[in-house]
Amino acid sequence: MPEAPAKPSGLPDTPPNVAAASREAFAAWVDEEPQGRAFGQVLVRPVPLAGYHLCHIDDAGSVDLEIHDDPRAAREIAKLTGEGEYRPLKSSPNLRRGWALRLNGVPGLAVAMNYLYPAGIIHWYLHREGRLEITDYRENAARQSGIYKRIQRLSDEGVQDAARACCEDAVCLKKTLWNVDSGTPLEMDRGNGHIPCPEPCSIFVSFARRVRLFEREKKRDLDAAGLSPSEKEDLVALVETAASGAGKLDFAREAEFEKPLNERRLRYRRLTLIPKLHPAQAADNPNE
Numbered sequence: 001m002p003e004a005p006a007k008p009s010g011l012p013d014t015p016p017n018v019a020a021a022s023r024e025a026f027a028a029w030v031d032e033e034p035q036g037r038a039f040g041q042v043l044v045r046p047v048p049l050a051g052y053h054l055c056h057i058d059d060a061g062s063v064d065l066e067i068h069d070d071p072r073a074a075r076e077i078a079k080l081t082g083e084g085e086y087r088p089l090k091s092s093p094n095l096r097r098g099w100a101l102r103l104n105g106v107p108g109l110a111v112a113m114n115y116l117y118p119a120g121i122i123h124w125y126l127h128r129e130g131r132l133e134i135t136d137y138r139e140n141a142a143r144q145s146g147i148y149k150r151i152q153r154l155s156d157e158g159v160q161d162a163a164r165a166c167c168e169d170a171v172c173l174k175k176t177l178w179n180v181d182s183g184t185p186l187e188m189d190r191g192n193g194h195i196p197c198p199e200p201c202s203i204f205v206s207f208a209r210r211v212r213l214f215e216r217e218k219k220r221d222l223d224a225a226g227l228s229p230s231e232k233e234d235l236v237a238l239v240e241t242a243a244s245g246a247g248k249l250d251f252a253r254e255a256e257f258e259k260p261l262n263e264r265r266l267r268y269r270r271l272t273l274i275p276k277l278h279p280a281q282a283a284d285n286p287n288e
């Protein structure tokens, strides 16, 4: 079995009173807004005397949705994308559409939300209360062992680029609250969503490991044109895919960072390779 990154320290054992308080606070927050609240890609609407109605935010006006009354149906809903791919990161903006949940009370609402966005309600509540503990990158990295230990040597610049590539709203809807360390804030668009991210997740740790490998390559394996082996591998894969006539880029799976056509990996290349190949274009588009 492949080695896994150390689990986030987050909330190993949520005290029952915090879990209950977060459920009630979340329901009250939803009840305040008759049009409903967007939480990630889920629209949560209060239904007077009936409970709550949940659906994908883009399905707000749809009438032909598959209706579920059991909050545990959210587990299957959250598992796969619309294309049938496993979703390793539930906060990625790839929640499938076509479903609705009719839930008759606060406990069911909390169960469903926990499958759709694990720990999302509790983190939202603790952040609102000013009690959410934040673990910065360096602290998280210090806990890693085995093949993930090498992320301790990732440069600050590497952490910044990895966070921009891995954590912005285009690929993760959580609001990034952690920093490189207490004196080095992340310089990125942290997102506008309601779900806080208090600590680098296992997907980020795995991506940081790949970025560290890229950094090492750059120190010793550059060719005459200044390109590293993995940069050339990515460029070849992109050209071959484009030349094959496929209308749409067929990305590698979300957590397959060893594959050239991984979306986060390509986002990282946009940050690091485009400036190298085309400095003027990078200067024109400093935020891209």
Ligand code: SF4
Pocket: 091, 166, 167, 172, 173, 174, 175, 176, 197, 199, 200, 201, 202, 203, 204
């Ligand atoms: S570390 Fe980044 S990718 Fe992971 S949950 Fe937080 S914001 Fe999302």
